Amino acid sequence: MSGASSAVWLIPVAALLISGALLVRTGMQRGPRVAISFLSAESLEAGKTRVRYRDVEIGRLKDLHLSADRTRVLAEVQLDDAAKRFAACGTRYWVVRPRVSMTGVSGLSTALSGAFIAADAGPASAPTSRSCNAFNGPEAPPWVTSDQKGKRFVLHADSLGSLTAGSPVLFRRVQAGQVLGYALSADGVEVLVDVFVNAPYDGYVTSGTVWWQASGIDLRFGSDGFRFDTQSVASLLSGGIAFDTAKQVPASHEAADGASFVLAADRTQASQRAEDGRAARVQMRFEQSLRGLSIGAPVDFHGVELGRVAAIDVDFDPATGRIDMIATLDLYPARLGHRYRQALGNGDSVAGRDLLHRLIDNGLRGQLRMGSVLTGQRYVALDFFPRAPRIPFDTQRTPVELPTVPNTLEELQDQLAGIVDKLDRVPFGQIGRSLDSTLQTAASLFQRVDTELVPEARATLAAAQQSFEGANATLAHDSPLQSDLHGALTELRRTLASLNSLADYLQQHPESVVWGKSSARQPGQ
Structure with missing residues (x-):
């Protein structure tokens, strides 16, 4: 019985030994334990959530708890022995779950299988000797993994525009990469955009490559007319960046990883910068309103576009109370032709300033002009005005x-405004009141004429009419006055005939005046 009892006790001892051996083996096969910090524990479950690399399980989530400051969630992850290299400090961890963003939809497969923690161990050539036990997990998954081939570039832009992380990078409308992120420069003057170009498209990026922002639809009404351009559907939603090699740039070498470029607002501006070199920044001071002049408006010289408007500001002088409008322009003097470039010599700034001074003396001035009647947009024109007064x-x-x-x-308009101002100073109200008083006086006078003078005039006219009627009756053909006058005239005619006879007789017998007329005298006596 004692032998049997000893055998019975050997069974649990053997089980303990086997269990211990298994535990030791399991412990020896278990990899490192790391802590990953996330903003939220959404869709994470301790004991269930897996850690995967390229859909291969390399560990499991063991525990979840808050950080000391309660701002983040710490996920305790147990890695497998074969995943020791994922404890290297360059490893990245993130949560894969369904996401909907402007750049698309991702993680739909986890809607049924559940979320998991994805890992990226960095390039295979990276050293793994340095291990870390704490990692910071980003909220969004990285756009480029360590095993993805290509190059990263930094673009300097005046503004971010519609770009966001994940926006496509296009080469001749073929998606060649994506935007990784962006940040402001140290001085806050420009935006630094980090982009990644996949292989083999990264081989097309050279020192002569130009970059510009390419939105989905580019619709513009400006002083240079109507423009309509389209890009890819992806850039329609999240904006985009396009690049190409400038045609006028001589042969250039392939750009290195991490090279910097200037990101232009559009393709025209990018081509201009590449072909015409660095822009010369100048200013123009206008006394009139700059309404209708927008940033990006062209600067024209006899139909040739020399540059663009870069900024519009207001300049107030407290001493004089004068307010001027300042337009900042980016000009490309090289567009004036090879003779202009020859006159500049070898880029001598002194020669350039002397030439500019001569042009100003010959009447070169800037003028604000209407570019489009439809849109009301204006542009800046450079022209010669020989009659313009000389100024320092x-x-x-x-x-x-x-x-x-x-x-x-x-x-x-100023002249018309002056005329209107002079008209405003005319006392129309006083003139109107004087005219109204004059009209009232005239109306009173007319009323008096009608009530007093008109009846008297009518009586005078009636008396005159009666006098005229009496004279007419007196002078009528059958009136007594006419008969008496006719008889008097007849008698007068007879008297005149008698006088004529007497005159003839006296002429023949003048002695009759002395002797009288002898009725018995014979002829010849």
């Missing part, structure tokens, strides 16, 4: 301030 011009000022002349239409 400082070529040493930075930036150079080019003189301007007012627009002809603006001058006409």
Whole structure:
């Protein structure tokens, strides 16, 4: 019986030994334990959530608890022995769950299988000797994994526009990469955009490559007319960046990883920068309103676009109370032709300033003009005005301030405004009141004429009419006066005939005046 009892006790001892051996083996096969910090524990479950690399399980979530400051969630992950290299400090962890963003939909497969923690151990060539036990998990998954081939570039832009992480990078409308992220520069003047170009498209990025923002639809009404351009459907939702090699740039070498470029607002601006070199920044001071002039409006010289408007500001002088409008322009003087470039010599700034001074003396001025009647947009024109008065011009000022002349239409408006101002000073109210008083006086006079003078005039006219009627009756053909007058005239005619006979007789017998007429005298006596 004692032998049997000893055998019975050997069974649990053997079980303990086997269990211990298994535990030791399991412990020896177990990998490191790491802590990953996340903003939220959404869709994570201790004991269930898996850790995967390329859909291969390499560990499991063991525990979840809050950080000491209660701002993040710490996920305790037990890695397998074969996943020791995922404890290297360069490893990245993130949660894969269904996500909907402007760049698309991802993680739909986890809607049924559940979320999991994805890992990226970094390049295979990276050293793994340095291990870490704490990692910071990003809220969004990285756009580029360590095993993805390509190059990263940094783009310097004036503004971010519609770009976001994940926005496509296009090469001749083929998606060649994506935007990884962005940040402001140290001085806050520009935006630094981090992009990744996949292989083999990264081989097309050279020192002569130009970059520009490519939105889904580019619709513009400007002083240079109507423009409509489209890009890919992806860039329609989240914006995009396009790149290409400038045609006028000589042969260039392939760009290195991490190279920096300038990100232009559009393709036209990018091509101009590549072909015409660095822009010369100048200013123009206008006394009139700059309404209708927008940033990006062209600067025209006899139909040739020399640059664009870069900024519009207001300059107030407290001493004089004067307010001027300042337009900052980016000009490309090289577009004036090879003779202009020859006149500059080898890029000598002194020669360039002397040439500019001569042009100003010959009447070169800036003028604000209407570019489109439909949109009301304006542009800045450079032209020669020989009759423009000479003004002092400082070529040493930075930036150079080019003189301007007012627009002809603006001058006409000013003249009309002066006329209107003079008309405003005319006392129309006083004139109206005086005229009203005069009209009232005239109305009173007319009323008096009608009530007093008109009846008397009517009586006078009636008396005159009666006198005329009496004279007419007196002078009528059958009136007594006419008969008496006719008889008198007949007698007068007879008297005149008698006098004529007497005169003839006296002429023949003058002695009759003395002797009288002898009725018995014979002829010849």
